[in-house]
Every structure is written in C-alpha cells, then in structure tokens.
Amino acid sequence: xxxxxxxxxxxxxxxxxxxxxxxxxxxxxxxxxxxxxxxxxxxxxxxxxxxxxxxxxxxxxxxxxxxxxxxxxxxxxxxxxxxxxxxxxxxxxxxxxxxxxxxxxxxxxxxxxxxxxxxxxxxxxxxxxxxxxxxxxxxxxxxxxxxxxxxxxxxxxxxxxxxxxxxxxxxxxxxxxxxxxxxxxxxxxxxxxxxxxxxxxxxxxxxxxxxxxxxxxxxxxxxxxxxxxxxxxxxxxxxxxxxxxxxxxxxxxxxxxxxxxxxxxxxxxxxxxxxxxxxxxxxxxxxxxxxxxxxxxx
Amino acid sequence: xxxxxxxxxxxxxxxxxxxxxxxxxxxxxxxxxxxxxxxxxxxxxxxxxxxxxxxxxxxxxxxxxxxxxxxxxxxxxxxxxxxxxxxxxxxxxxxxxxxxxxxxxxxxxxxxxxxxxxxxxxxxxxxxxxxxxxxxxxxxxxxxxxxxxxxxxxxxxxxxxxxxxxxxxxxxxxxxxxxxxxxxxxxxxxxxxxxxxxxxxxxxxxxxxxxxxxxxxxxxxxxxx
Numbered sequence: 323x324x325x326x327x328x329x330x331x332x333x334x335x336x337x338x339x340x341x342x343x344x345x346x347x348x349x350x351x352x353x354x355x356x357x358x359x360x361x362x363x364x365x366x367x368x369x370x371x372x373x374x375x376x377x378x379x380x381x382x383x384x385x386x387x388x389x390x391x392x393x394x395x396x397x398x399x400x401x402x403x404x405x406x407x408x409x410x411x412x413x414x415x416x417x418x419x420x421x422x423x424x425x426x427x428x429x430x431x432x433x434x435x436x437x438x439x440x441x442x443x444x445x446x447x448x449x450x451x452x453x454x455x456x457x458x459x460x461x462x463x464x465x466x467x468x469x470x471x472x473x474x475x476x477x478x479x480x481x482x483x484x485x486x487x488x489x490x491x492x493x494x495x496x497x498x499x500x501x502x503x504x505x506x507x508x509x510x511x512x513x514x515x516x517x518x519x520x521x522x523x524x525x526x527x528x529x530x531x532x533x534x535x536x537x538x539x540x541x542x543x544x545x546x547x548x549x550x551x552x553x554x555x556x557x558x559x560x561x562x563x564x565x566x567x568x569x570x571x572x573x574x575x576x577x578x579x580x581x582x583x584x585x586x587x588x589x590x591x592x593x594x595x596x597x598x599x600x601x602x603x604x605x606x607x608x609x610x611x612x613x614x615x616x617x618x619x620x
Numbered sequence: 621x622x623x624x625x626x627x628x629x630x631x632x633x634x635x636x637x638x639x640x641x642x643x644x645x646x647x648x649x650x651x652x653x654x655x656x657x658x659x660x661x662x663x664x665x666x667x668x669x670x671x672x673x674x675x676x677x678x679x680x681x682x683x684x685x686x687x688x689x690x691x692x693x694x695x696x697x698x699x700x701x702x703x704x705x706x707x708x709x710x711x712x713x714x715x716x717x718x719x720x721x722x723x724x725x726x727x728x729x730x731x732x733x734x735x736x737x738x739x740x741x742x743x744x745x746x747x748x749x750x751x752x753x754x755x756x757x758x759x760x761x762x763x764x765x766x767x768x769x770x771x772x773x774x775x776x777x778x779x780x781x782x783x784x785x786x787x788x789x790x791x792x793x794x795x796x797x798x799x800x801x802x803x804x805x806x807x808x809x810x811x812x813x814x815x816x817x818x819x820x821x822x823x824x825x826x827x828x829x830x831x832x833x834x835x836x837x838x839x840x841x842x843x844x845x
Contacts, residue, residue, distance in 0.1 A: 375700055377842035395622060395703045403701035409694040411636060418635070425628055426702055462698070 325351040326384075327473050327505040328372060333381035335367055342367050342529045345381070349507055349522075351472075354499070356520030356537070357509040358607055364529040365509040366405070369477045372507065373403055386473055399427070402466030405477035409458070412451035416444060416461050420468070427469040435468035441494055456487030463495065474506045480515050492518060513604035523603065527611045537603075544606045545580035546599040549573050549588060558591035560584050564613040576601075576609050621711065625704050630716035633686060637720060644679045648672060648728045652735050660741025672728060673757065673788065679724055680761030681781040683717040685768045688777050710838040714765055714831065721761055729754045745807030748816040749796065755823045756791050760784035762827045766834040795819065 328349035335342040342364045349355050359365045370376040371383055374394025383390040388397035410419055424430040439446060442460040444453075453461060459479055466474060479495075480488045492515055499506065499519065510516050516523065517537070524534040533540075543562075551557065551571055562579030577584065585595050601609075634641075651671045658664035690696045690713075699709060732750050736742040763784055768777040795801055800815020 373701065374705075375697075395705050395708065398701065398703040401701070403697070405697050407694050408697040408701070410698060411632075411695055412693070413636060422628070422632060426625060466701075 327351045327386055328507060329382075329384045330368075330371075331382045333368075333371060333378045333383060335371060335376065335378050337367075340364070340367070340529060342371075342378075345526075345531055347524065347531065347534070349505060351505050353522050354504075354506040354508060354520045355522040355524060356516030357507060357524050357526065358511065358513055358516050358603075359509075359526035360511060360611070363526045365511075365526060366477055367529075368526065369405070369475060369507070369509055372475060373398070373401070400472040402469055402471035402474045403477075404459070404462045404466045404475075404479050406479060406481040407477075408462055410450045410461060410465075413449065415447055415449050416453075416464075417446035419450070419461070419465055420446065423465050423469060429470045431468050431470050434470070435464060438464040438468060441497065454487070456483050456491060459483065459487075459491055460494065463491070472505060474504055476506065476508045478510050479508075480510065480512060488515075495519070513602070513607050517603040525607055525610055527614060532614045533610055540603065540606060541600065543578060543580050544601045544609075545577050546597075546601060547575040547577060547584070547588065547595060548597040548599065549575065549593040550596055551593050555592040558587050558593065560587060565609055572596075576613075578610075622704060622708055625702065626708055626712045626715070629699070629702075629704070629709070629712035630719065633683075633713070633716040634720055637683060637686075640679065640682060641720060641724060644675050644724055645727055648675050648724075649731060651675075652728075652731045656735045656739045658741075660739075672732070673785075676725060676728060676754075676757045677760060677781070677785050677788070680721050680757070681764055681777070683721050684761060684765035685774070685777045685781075686717055687713045688768050688772055688774050691772055692774060706841065707835075707839055710769060710835065714769060714834065717765060718762070722758075725754065725758060725761075743806050743808055744810050745804045747810045748812055749801055749805050752795060752801075752816060752819050752823070753788075753792055755820060756788060756795075759823050759826050759830075760788060762830050766830040769834045770837040 326348055328347065330345045330347035333342065333345040333347075340362070345364075345368060347368075357365055357368070367376060371378050372385060372390065374385075374391035374397065377391050385397045386400050388394070390397060410416075420435055424432070424435075438444075442457075442464055444457060444461055444464065450458065450461065463479065480491055483491060496519060506519075508516065508519055521537055522535070523537050523540050525532045535543075548568070549557075549572070551573055553571075557566070557573060557575070560575070560577065562577045563575050564578050565576035566573055567576070568574035580598075585598060588595050648671075651668050655664055655668035658668075687710075690699065700706070704712075729751070732754070733747055736744060736746055736750065764777060764780050767780045771777070796805065798815050798819075800813040801819075804811035804813060
C-alpha cells in the first residue's frame with residue numbers, strides 16, 4: 323500500500339459564489355505534486371483546507387496521518403507552508419524570524435539555515451520591510467525549509483515575481499529540493515514552474531479536479547496529430563480526441579490518450595500524418611480546461 | 621492548549637510592540653510629573669488627564685486591533701502555518717494584548733495613585749474614582765479587543781474605539797454624580813463606599829462577559845484565513 327502524506331476524500335466547501343466540489347486527492351509520500359489551475363479555480367481553498375485554515379463542509383482530509391482540521395496543530399509540526407499572500411513581520415529582521423521559528427521547531431537545522439542564507443543571498447540583519455518581493459519569498463522559503471518539514475506546501479510562491487526573481491527563486495528551490503527526498507504540494511497558475519519541479523500533476527478548474535496523473539504519463543499521452551486529409555476522406559474515429567482544429571483538409575487532432583497505433587489507423591483511413599507533436603504542460607492544461615468546459619471530456 | 625507556543629506568540633507581540641509600550645510609559649510618567657509639579661492648577665490637571673486617557677485608550681486600541689492588523693498586513697497565514705489551532709491563536713492574541721496593556725495600565729494607575737498620595741494638591745478621596753475610571757478604560761479596551769477578535773474588521777474596531785472613548789466621558793460624568801462617589805470625592809481620606817464596590821464588580825463582570833463571548837464566537841468559526 324502506498325504511504326500517503328495527503329489524502330482528500332469527497333471534500334466539498336461551499337461559499338456564496340464558489341463551490342469546491344467532491345475533491346479526491348492523493349499525494350504519496352516522497353512525491354512532488356504540481357497543482358495547476360487558473361485564478362479562482364480553487365487552488366488556495368484546497369490548500370487552506372489542507373492546512374486546516376478553512377473547514378470543509380463535507381468529506382475527510384488527512385495530512386501526515388492527522389485528521390484535518392481537528393488535528394491541525396499536530397500536523398503543522400511537520401509542515402512547511404509558504405503562500406503568495408503570506409507576509410513576514412516588516413519591522414523585525416530575518417534573524418529575529420529565524421530565532422522565532424527555531425524556538426518553536428525543535429528540528430530547526432541551524433547549519434542548513436546558514437547554507438540557505440548563503441544560497442538565497444539573504445542578510446539576516448536586514449529588516450523584512452527593506453527586502454524586495456523576491457527576497458521576501460526567499461526568506462519565507464528559508465523559514466519553511468530549515469524547520470525540516472516532512473511536507474512542504476507552496477501556494478503560488480512565484481506569483482508576482484519579476485522574471486529574474488522568479489527564475490532565481492525557482493532555481494534555488496530546485497537546487498534545494500534536489501538535496502533530499504521531500505513531499506511537496508506546489509500550486510501555481512504557471513505551468514512552466516510546475517513542469518520543472520513536479521513529478522505529479524493535478525489540474526483543477528471551477529472547483530473540480532479535472533485530471534491527475536504522473537507528469538510523464540501526462541506528457542506521453544497527450545499529442546497533436548497534424549494530418550492531410552484527401553477529398554472524400556473522413557477523419558478516423560480515434561479514442562481520446564478532445565479537440566479538432568485546423569481546416570477540413572489539414573485537420574489538427576488533440577488527443578488525450580495517444581497510442582502509436584493511432585498513426586497507422588489514420589493512414590489506413592486514407593489520411594497522411596504530417597507530424598505527431600508533443601505538447602507542453604501549458605498546452606495540455608489549456609486544452610484540458612477548454613474541452614472540459616465544452617463537455618468534450620466526460 | 622499548547623502553552624509553550626502561546627507564550628512564544630505573546631512574546632512575539634511584546635517584541636513587536638515594545639517601542640510603543642516604552643514610549644507610552646515614558647509619556648505617561650512625564651505627564652504625571654507635569655501634573656504633580658503644577659501645584660494643583662486646573663489647566664495642567666485637565667490636560668494631564670486627557671493625555672493619560674488618550675495614552676491608555678490609544679495604546680489599548682493599537683494592541684487590541686493587532687488581530688485585525690495581522691489579517692490586513694497578511695502576517696496571519698505565517699502565524700497560522702505554525703503548529704497552533706485558531707483557538708490557541710485567539711488565546712495568544714487576547715492574553716498577549718491584554719497582558720501588555722495591563723502592565724501599562726497598572727503602571728499609569730499606580731503612578732496616578734502615588735501622585736495623588738504624595739502631592740498636597742489632590743484630595744485622597746479622589747482615589748476610588750480614579751480606580752473606577754481606570755477600570756472603565758480597561759472595560760473599553762476589552763470591548764475593543766472582543767469586537768476586533770470576533771469581527772476581524774478594521775471599520776468595526778475603529779468605530780468601537782471612538783464610541784468607547786466618547787462613552788468614557790459619559791460614564792465619568794454619571795459616576796461622579798452618584799451620592800456614594802460624589803460625597804467622598806473631595807475628602808482628605810480614601811473612603812471606599814459600597815457604591816464604589818458595586819461599580820467595580822459590575823465593570824469586572826462586563827469584562828468577563830465580553831471576553832467569554834469573544835472566545836465563544838471564536839470557537840464556532842470555521843474559516844480563518
């Protein structure tokens with residue numbers, strides 16, 4: 323049986339203008355899950371429920387073996403949390419924050435914290451209010467990482483960063499993550515960030531989980547077939563076609579369950595296959611969301 | 621209840637407000653010094669009372685609205701990422717803010733009593749009234765705390781602070797007209813009447829009721845960030 327760090331079962335949360343519906347989610351220990359969705363899709367609500375900050379109306383949430391929200395204090399001893407809307411105390415220095423966190427977490431790793439200070443190029447004596455947004459994100463990451471959490475929850479940590487700062491934060495984060503095996507839940511609307519870091523991907527849209535799989539499976543099973551269709555030839559009926567673009571003579575099929583045998587099937591139907599293109603995670607996400615909204619994918 | 625983390629959070633609030641606290645103490649002591657050396661002159665006395673009341677109500681409002689500020693300044697997700705429940709957070713906020721305020725309040729109250737006792741210009745019969753009005757400021761501060769914690773609204777907190785400040789004048793005028801207070805206020809000795817005792821007990825009962833209500837409301841909340 324797989325050891326799970328996070329498990330959502332039928333979780334529902336209703337607000338006046340938004341509903342998170344029947345979320346089922348499993349995050350195996352040691353894996354890095356990218357949680358992708360547009361603005362208002364339900365990423366932050368899901369993470370707040372995961373952290374015990376919002377109580378679900380229905381369903382069960384278990385984090386590191388603790389039922390949430392009732393056992394949130396125990397669960398949070400082993401969780402490092404950084405969110406885009408999280409701020410540190412402006413008048414205090416980073417050194418003060420480090421001492422504050424050290425006093426709460428016995429597993430605080432002072433040597434590791436010093437290493438992160440160097441890698442993130444942060445000065446402990448500097449007050450938080452004097453830091454740039456990128457530096458504040460790095461400071462929050464340092465405070466989360468040096469407590470050596472079993473589960474790291476990152477809610478859009480790169481949002482609002484300029485491209486250079488985003489690249490720096492992501493690069494440092496990847497280097498840090500390469501250090502050892504951690505379980506990470508990483509939400510973002512930036513698929514490029516998620517693609518770089520994650521080994522599992524979950525898409526959420528309008529409060530519903532619309533797809534969830536290993537990243538490699540995602541990237542392998544989604545393809546674009548560019549065909550040339552002679553007159554009086556019809557498109558072959560293939561499983562998993564979610565979108566048909568291009569023209570009637572030069573159709574482009576987007577397929578969610580690609581199999582190399584499909585190329586032969588197209589050729590047998592009289593079509594010539596010009597190209598089989600891989601898709602980026604962003605393309606997959608967009609097509610997935612569009613087709614779900616249009617009802618093309620059940 | 622994780623007392624250790626609650627204590628850490630109280631220490632954090634103390635650290636973040638220490639400058640304001642020390643400044644308030646110094647300003648309060650300077651004001652008392654000015655009142656004590658004014659030889660009972662009316663204007664310095666009135667100004668001194670206004671400054672002391674402003675220090676206490678202002679500092680009370682700043683401390684008690686720290687929960688609203690924590691949400692507004694977006695430091696709440698950082699605190700709530702720590703291994704605490706929301707009830708523990710509420711305890712730390714209320715207990716911490718009230719403790720810091722209480723130290724300031726007690727220092728200034730003792731300063732006022734010492735000033736009355738050591739200077740020849742003020743009748744000692746004033747002391748019960750000073751204590752009752754100081755506790756009334758404590759009531760106002762607890763009201764601000766309860767509203768701030770339960771509504772988490774800056775608008776409501778500011779509104780209650782203003783109403784509380786104005787109500788203090790009305791309460792003061794009403795109390796000073798009560799026979800049990802009025803008849804002994806100018807006396808040369810401290811005379812603790814049953815009216816004064818009832819007023820104090822009523823004030824403490826109101827404080828207990830407000831804080832109890834705040835905890836009750838907090839324990840029923842489901843969404844915190």
